Amino acid sequence: MTAILVTGADLAPQALALLEGHDIVYAGKAPTEADLVALCRTHDPVAIIVRYGKVGAAVMDAAPSLRVISKHGSGTDTIDKAAAQARGIEVVAAVGANAAAVAEQALALLLACAKSVVSLDARMHAGHWDKATHKSVELGGRTIGLVGLGAIGLRFARMADALGMRVLGYDPYARNLPAYVQAVELPVLWAESDVVSLHCPLTEDNRGLLDAGTLAQCKRGVIVINTARGGLIDEDALLEAVRSGHVAMAGLDSFAVEPMTAGHPFQGEKNIVLSPHIGGVTGDAYVNMGVGAARNLLAVIARQPATL
Incomplete structure (x- = not known):
């Protein structure tokens, strides 16, 4: 029986049903590289389903x-793709499996920022009634700039259009965009957007995409939303921009280092709304990602039979 290593503590029953006949090995909720190397040496898996942790050359070399x-999802930045290619190991992703969940989280963060949901909730629970002094932001008629127009970005674009927003988008790989998305280059997106929302994968080319320079090109009072990867943002630059008021609010679901530890400078900032990278974590997405990951690896195994 061939082994499949899951870098997590569980997998959806629907995915397990597809993988019947294989020995499923779980690495736990927070596996280290040493954990994964040890498990690979013990079980020599034919496939790895990546949920948590990183899979680099050392892990690959431990599994001949x-x-x-x-x-288990769409972002493959935690996998050393160059090392995999050099070893003839195929890397696949369950693209689109969590698109609905992540797009909805982006919308939730956008509305939380525009409508001051978190701060007003705290004030109400403390006994205050701020109706006479508070004004929220109305999104209808304003411009949102989406960086990345894959499954998640396009789904969020449809939501923004439904709110009556003008939708700008940048994605050099996108084709056949819907009529309500206006394709622009990044300088135009920065300059014209009232909201900037990131929906692109993290690569070495776009790491720190939103930094002091690009933030300075944005409108004063811009709202920043990130449900993609934390490495897309220079966190020090964003914090400075929020504190100066150049960025009015930021809604963030991903961070440069995860999990976020106590003492992170974002903690306690009233104009930053935080969630612990749970955009894709819904019951439906859990099943969709598990099934997608299982189907993808089975397709590769069927296409590439083991060599004797």
Whole structure:
């Protein structure tokens, strides 16, 4: 029986049903590289389903039979794709499996920022009634700039259009965009957007995409939303921009280092709304990502039979 290593503590029953006949090995909720290397040496998996942690060359070298690394989701930045390619290991992702969940989280963060949901809730619970002094932001008629127009970005674009927003989008790989999305280059997106929302994968080319320079090109009072990858934002620059008022609010679901630890400078900032990278964590997305990851790895195994 061939082994499949899951870098997590569980997998949806629907995914497990697809993988019947394989020995499923769980690495736990927070596996280290040493944990994964040890498990690979013990079980020599033919496939790895990546939920948490990073899979680099050392992990791959510990599993001589490894033929496919399948991401439980869409972002593959935690997998060393160059190392995989050099070893003939295919990397696949369950693209679109969590698109609805992440797009909805982006909308939730946008509304929380525009409508001051978190701060007003805290004030109400403290016994205050701020109706006479508070004004929220109305999104209808304002411009949102989306960086990344894949499954998540396009789904969020439809939501923004439904709110009556003008939708700008930047994605050099996107084709056949809907009529309500206006394709622009980044300088135009920065300059014209009242809201900037990130929906692109993290690469070495776009790491720190939103930094002091690009934030300075944005409108004063811009709202920043990130449900993609924390590394897309220079966190020090964003914090400075929030404190200066150049960025009115930021809604963030991902961070440069995860999990966020106590003492992070974002903690306690009243104009930053935080969630612990749970945009794709819903019951439906859990099933969709698990099934997608299982189907993807089975397709690779079927296409690339083991060599004797």
